[in-house]
Amino acid sequence: MTTLKEVRQRAEADAKMHGYALNPDEEMLQGILKGLKRNEERYGYPSCPCRLATGQLEKDRDIICPCDYRDPDVEEYGNCYCALYVNQEISEGKAEVQPIPERRPPQKLEQAYTSGGPDSAPEPAAKPAVVSSASETNLKFWFCKVCGYVCFREEPPHKCPICGAKQEMFSEILLGMNWMTR
Amino acid sequence: MNRIKVEGKHKDHQILMYAISTCNWCRMTKQFLRDLGVEYEYVDVDLASKGDQELIKQHIQRHGGDLRYPTIIIDDKILITGFRKEQIKEALGL
Structure with a gap:
């Protein structure tokens, strides 16, 4: 069984790697870490403690901590949805964590109420992630000009998780799709 | 429930x-x-049955709310989503 210490170490390592910090309010932090531990125990993976999970991995994948919404949330509001991850400003006490709007799409939120839960029939094998239209997401490919690390997200990370280069060292990769129509 | x-x-x-x-x-x-000293009831949605979760969803949506928590419904009229201290105090006249 995962211990609270392990949950914390994992979060600390991820925060450090991506240029974030953990919530500086120790009481809040403990509450969030306990929630993650509880979810790992009951679902088998640490889904966001503040969201209703289905218990089915494929449906909950986007809310497994760190969730798919963390980076744009920290970028826009300074903290993620559950407030586990914060930016440097909050970490240094210059700003406070705040409850933020939900970025997860409504149809994803609805699915927890229509799924049969972890005991129901297994879902079909996962299909590859396909972005159906450019307007559905603002995700882009970015590469670190120092080490070549590539990521797929709205904005480049504050810090390269591989070599530690600053955000300014990232460039967008513009994909030419003309070859598909030739 | x-x-x-x-x-x-x-x-x-x-x-x-x-x-x-x-x-x-x-x-x-x-x-x-609790600190405000108001009497209230709560339901932990993740611990509720699937049937109750469906009822909760309908209740929240009937009031125009999103499926996110905490959601507070006061006198079955006012819905407040999130930890909004000022909104809660105002709705309760405190």
């Missing part, structure tokens, strides 16, 4: 809170209501 009642000296309003048992914002909202 298993509603848990928290006693308080202020009983002027019927307060129902939908929460997630692991959510820290929900925990802070429960504590805030």
